[in-house]
Amino acid sequence: MRDDIMEAICEYLLTIPGGRVVTYKQVAEYLGNPGMARVVGNYLHRNPDPERYPCFKVVNSKGKLSSQFGFGGIDAQKARLEADGVEVSDDYYVDLDKYRYKGV
């Protein structure tokens, strides 16, 4: 069933417009269970496929980037976000109040 969840995560991430980010919890809620925030992170970790899943748009509730990125480290994630128009602080923090994708 993990492919199902993975697909859902993929779709949700693809709905995120450029210059926007979402929290793990948001993805979990989209999957139908806010408690799956952890599982979401787990999946992205076990599926380092940025070509399909823009996981660099996913941050934790504090707006901080993941500690260890699968395809080049957190530094790569920071670069991708900045490239998308998201300001990332030197501490790898993003302003959720401005960049969090609220779903329009």
Place this chain on the structure above:
DNA sequence: TAGATGACTCACA
């Protein structure tokens, strides 16, 4: 089947 693990979240200090 059961126990341990983790890219999480929330509350409190």
Place this chain on the structure above:
DNA sequence: ATGTGAGCCATCT
């Protein structure tokens, strides 16, 4: 902003 403790869920061993 950081640290600790508790809760939650699917996967891995």
